[in-house]
Amino acid sequence: MGVKAIQRRVHLQYNYEIKYGKAWRAKQTALENRFGTFFDAYDGVVRLLQTLKDRNPGTHVDIQDFVIPEFPNVRVLHRVFFAFSICIEAFMHCRPVMCVDGTFLTGRYKGQILTAIGVDGNNRIVPLAFAFVESENTASWLWFFRQLKKSIVKDRPNVCVLHDRHAGILAAIKTLKEAGPDEETPWQDMQSRWCMRHLGANFFSQFRNKGLMNLFKKLCKQNQECKYTFLRGKLDEFTKDHVRQRLAARAALAAAHAAAVAQDMAGRPLLDPGIDQKHRASHLEADPQSMDPLQTRTPKKNWMIHPQWEDRLKWAGLLPFARLVEARDNISRLNYDAALITCLVDRWRPETHTFHFRWGEMAPTLEDVSMLLGLPLAGEPIGPLEEPVGWMHSMDARFLGVREGVGPISFDAHGPRQAWLHEFQIEQFGYPDVPMTAVQITRSLEAYLMWLLGKTMFTDNHGNTISARYIPIAQEIADATEAEHITQRSWGSAVLAATYRGMCKGCQLTSHGFGIVGCPLLLQLWSWTRFPIGRPEIGGGSWPPDELYDADRIDMPTFGSIWTSRKRHFGHNQLRNCYPAFTEQFDLLLESDVSWEPYSEDHRDEAYPGGISLMCTRDWAYWMTKAKIIFDIFVEEMSQQRVMRQFGMRQLIEPPPHTVPLPPRVHAYNRKGANKTAVGWVQLLGPYLGAWDNAPDVSWATREPFDLQEFQQYLRAYMPRTRLRLSQACDPVEMAPSTQWDTYPRHSTSGTRHHAVLTAELQDEAAQYERSLSVGPLLGRYEHHVSFAQRFQEKLRRIYASITCTRSSDVVEYRAAQRPPRPSLQMHQPRHGPRPRMEVPPSPRPPSPNQAGGSGWQNQQQQEPTYEYWQRGGFGMEQQTPMPNLGWRPRMDQPQGDTHMSSMSGSRSFWSSAHDQEEQTQQMYQDWMSSQHQTPPPDPTQPTQYSQHEQGYMLPPRQRQPPIRGYSPSPFQAGPPPPRRRGRGRGQ
Numbered sequence: 001m002g003v004k005a006i007q008r009r010v011h012l013q014y015n016y017e018i019k020y021g022k023a024w025r026a027k028q029t030a031l032e033n034r035f036g037t038f039f040d041a042y043d044g045v046v047r048l049l050q051t052l053k054d055r056n057p058g059t060h061v062d063i064q065d066f067v068i069p070e071f072p073n074v075r076v077l078h079r080v081f082f083a084f085s086i087c088i089e090a091f092m093h094c095r096p097v098m099c100v101d102g103t104f105l106t107g108r109y110k111g112q113i114l115t116a117i118g119v120d121g122n123n124r125i126v127p128l129a130f131a132f133v134e135s136e137n138t139a140s141w142l143w144f145f146r147q148l149k150k151s152i153v154k155d156r157p158n159v160c161v162l163h164d165r166h167a168g169i170l171a172a173i174k175t176l177k178e179a180g181p182d183e184e185t186p187w188q189d190m191q192s193r194w195c196m197r198h199l200g201a202n203f204f205s206q207f208r209n210k211g212l213m214n215l216f217k218k219l220c221k222q223n224q225e226c227k228y229t230f231l232r233g234k235l236d237e238f239t240k241d242h243v244r245q246r247l248a249a250r251a252a253l254a255a256a257h258a259a260a261v262a263q264d265m266a267g268r269p270l271l272d273p274g275i276d277q278k279h280r281a282s283h284l285e286a287d288p289q290s291m292d293p294l295q296t297r298t299p300k301k302n303w304m305i306h307p308q309w310e311d312r313l314k315w316a317g318l319l320p321f322a323r324l325v326e327a328r329d330n331i332s333r334l335n336y337d338a339a340l341i342t343c344l345v346d347r348w349r350p351e352t353h354t355f356h357f358r359w360g361e362m363a364p365t366l367e368d369v370s371m372l373l374g375l376p377l378a379g380e381p382i383g384p385l386e387e388p389v390g391w392m393h394s395m396d397a398r399f400l401g402v403r404e405g406v407g408p409i410s411f412d413a414h415g416p417r418q419a420w421l422h423e424f425q426i427e428q429f430g431y432p433d434v435p436m437t438a439v440q441i442t443r444s445l446e447a448y449l450m451w452l453l454g455k456t457m458f459t460d461n462h463g464n465t466i467s468a469r470y471i472p473i474a475q476e477i478a479d480a481t482e483a484e485h486i487t488q489r490s491w492g493s494a495v496l497a498a499t500y501r502g503m504c505k506g507c508q509l510t511s512h513g514f515g516i517v518g519c520p521l522l523l524q525l526w527s528w529t530r531f532p533i534g535r536p537e538i539g540g541g542s543w544p545p546d547e548l549y550d551a552d553r554i555d556m557p558t559f560g561s562i563w564t565s566r567k568r569h570f571g572h573n574q575l576r577n578c579y580p581a582f583t584e585q586f587d588l589l590l591e592s593d594v595s596w597e598p599y600s601e602d603h604r605d606e607a608y609p610g611g612i613s614l615m616c617t618r619d620w621a622y623w624m625t626k627a628k629i630i631f632d633i634f635v636e637e638m639s640q641q642r643v644m645r646q647f648g649m650r651q652l653i654e655p656p657p658h659t660v661p662l663p664p665r666v667h668a669y670n671r672k673g674a675n676k677t678a679v680g681w682v683q684l685l686g687p688y689l690g691a692w693d694n695a696p697d698v699s700w701a702t703r704e705p706f707d708l709q710e711f712q713q714y715l716r717a718y719m720p721r722t723r724l725r726l727s728q729a730c731d732p733v734e735m736a737p738s739t740q741w742d743t744y745p746r747h748s749t750s751g752t753r754h755h756a757v758l759t760a761e762l763q764d765e766a767a768q769y770e771r772s773l774s775v776g777p778l779l780g781r782y783e784h785h786v787s788f789a790q791r792f793q794e795k796l797r798r799i800y801a802s803i804t805c806t807r808s809s810d811v812v813e814y815r816a817a818q819r820p821p822r823p824s825l826q827m828h829q830p831r832h833g834p835r836p837r838m839e840v841p842p843s844p845r846p847p848s849p850n851q852a853g854g855s856g857w858q859n860q861q862q863q864e865p866t867y868e869y870w871q872r873g874g875f876g877m878e879q880q881t882p883m884p885n886l887g888w889r890p891r892m893d894q895p896q897g898d899t900h901m902s903s904m905s906g907s908r909s910f911w912s913s914a915h916d917q918e919e920q921t922q923q924m925y926q927d928w929m930s931s932q933h934q935t936p937p938p939d940p941t942q943p944t945q946y947s948q949h950e951q952g953y954m955l956p957p958r959q960r961q962p963p964i965r966g967y968s969p970s971p972f973q974a975g976p977p978p979p980r981r982r983g984r985g986r987g988q
Helices: 003-014 021-036 040-057 085-089 138-152 167-178 196-207 210-221 225-252 254-261 280-286 307-317 319-324 338-346 364-372 392-396 416-424 438-457 466-480 490-504 520-530 579-588 600-608 676-699 708-721 752-775 782-805 867-872 900-906 919-931
Strands: 061-069 073-084 097-105 110-121 125-133 160-161 191-194 356-357 358-364 629-631 634-636
Touching: 003 021, 003 634, 021 280, 040 061, 040 073, 073 392, 085 125, 085 138, 097 138, 110 138, 125 138, 125 210, 125 225, 125 416, 160 167, 191 196, 196 210, 210 225, 210 280, 225 466, 280 338, 307 319, 307 438, 319 364, 338 490, 338 520, 338 579, 338 629, 358 364, 358 708, 364 490, 364 520, 416 438, 438 490, 490 520, 490 629, 490 634, 520 634
Parallel strands: 097 160, 160 191
Antiparallel strands: 061 073, 073 125, 097 110, 110 125, 356 358, 629 634
16 A cells, blocks of 8 residues: 555545655554564575575575674674575576676665576576675675585586676686685686676777677677687777777867866866756856755754763864864854855855855865864875674664663664664763763763764764764774774864865755755854854953863864854844845955954964964864865865965966866765775775875975965956856845836937946945845944945946036136126026037046947047136027026035936926016025025036037937926925916917
């Protein structure tokens, strides 16, 4: 019965709707009660095979198991072989040929299945034998071949075995052929040949040519030497020609391929199209609402540290890090900001292993790991991990009886459950009121180390369980009695490698259900240390000098301690865990707001007067290494040469590539479908594991100081080659809705492109300032407000100059004796004639004439306005009567008569005839204007340049329509003006 059917059955019978998960769990419980669990099936293997042997006489069965030394009563299943009697008898009538191969098991059961098949006289396949082993290795294949010889081949001579070129098969066949007659099950007359099926698949994957593949198939089917030799010669000739053609085709792309392999990105885009298509940043750029923050698989509760754990944690190099996640009575647990961490992942680029910001590239480095977490870098790299065989039985036996009331181990195929490990926290034993025994302290430390490794340092997507691969490390540290009993490991490089791999995978995840693996604590502390976004305020000031844990200078604070061991509070208007707002704030953050060198001596003395842990600076020689960092089977590459400003060193315009780049196939290693043992992984990763021993000797040896001018050149080369913004420059709701008049220019559009650019800059500046205020008190310093006001004022002046085309040189300087008389306020008759054209030089940064929206600015000789031109009114239309008193506001900030709209909006009554106006309204308006303008007008300025012959841009002519007849808006009269009178011409 399916899960959906169970839901319907419960609803029909009990009128109660249950969720899908509850129905699924009920089904699994019923199956376990009826047939047992998956792990109980191991106990039934022996009984099942014995039943098959009894019902099929002559069936060959062999079972291998072993006993755990610590628990002699526990037997662990190792290998199983069986061959039915009917298959054994059938092989005696088949061809003396058998084919062997192996494949991995899927589902809950791990391991490999090995098979052997034969061919009868009708070319039909006959299954011969099966075996379940731990993996494909020399020992398992040697055991399988011996079982075949003993049960199926027996004394039949010259049996040919077809196989692929697996290293374990070749080694096992060599051992059997060279075995003496006195050794166990010799097979000296074995004939071995390569399987053409596997060889053909490798051949086609190499050449990708169907013609060559068909010729290869003909070659495999030949049984005559002359035909075989002929076809072999043709195949050799064709393959050589094909190889030459491929080499010639690759020659054209040799430079590009070499640059990609060596990461020589000089002059090339920094974004790979294949990666960028799946990257979260591309989805955010297309639709800012399409992405949700990723989850953090972090613990919901911290553990207390027992005083008797400290020595063993110190010997292992984990004590400073353990203090960061220690449960404290007066300090709340650190809440991980998933939105902030996701914003960093959105900007991570796997092509360069750096974050791409507007102000350049940045990345967490080994220096950050040492300073923030206090983890050691020297020691053996944490290479391939493997879960111990029978770990669930051995772990259950170790914890049996440690705490009363705790049942047997709760686990799944991945590892023990986190809830079961929480039962061994020291407060569960009654500490500190109840003393703990030595066994309880040791086993609780083992459980704590499993939690520390699996939920804080190396998190994964298994939310309820912890990987069983950490059991050997946790047991080694917990059972140690001296420092020599613990292997010195490079925890810092492993944490950074796991974090790099988590970001390389996370930046291409688009579902909300996925989590950020690695060490989220490192990313959050790194962000708080360098950026003001989402950062809390710390209470208590600097670290007290007398607050030290020990005199060895190891159990002392790190640069991350002040964030985890002090009270944190946020401003009342500060945003927290807000993914859209954080994305915009990273887009608008300035270079000056970034803390490039937060670990300087000044910062250290200010925050930690008593000093920091010795582990923060002990391994400084590893900070600039070129060696690859490793965790488990993941190999990552650091790019310190691209983030030199973080070290206070010179940043080259084109960062140099790695001399030995990391191959993409090595970077793509994962455990999905790769059934390799730890020994097999060590053979693959051996060169990278051995290179860590000489890591301090191979480093980026530059010691030149930082050069700001060269860094600006680096930014100019960097910005066009990557994506700088992930969201829109401003929120669309902040922009005023457009109208139909926005597309019809009512006045001269000369210089409007320059005006639009300045307006966009001002809008961006205002939006950035508003968002900086939303961050909270950390961006609320006084100098920031002053700087913003100055920039805002300067951009307003530039916008005004762009609109009016005025310059400081446009003003005509008159001496006091030569100042023209102030014109009268009386109406004048309009003077007919051509409008004078005053030509001004272009602005300092004019738009290009051949660019869309350009106005074709020309360098023309400047002319100074004359007094006659001032009397004619340089700011009005061609047929308007100038009103000098209306041309200036009291503060003399901006002329009103420079455009058609401004001249028509403020003084419409004065454009009409005197016969059309009421004397009372006219007198009231003149009295009001006289009271407002008590100062003489300033010196005249040149009018807006307008030319019908501008190159590259056709400007619409000025609107030549009669002025509106009616009342002008009066400050003493409310309501709409009376309707206009019909008529044409002036004075009617």
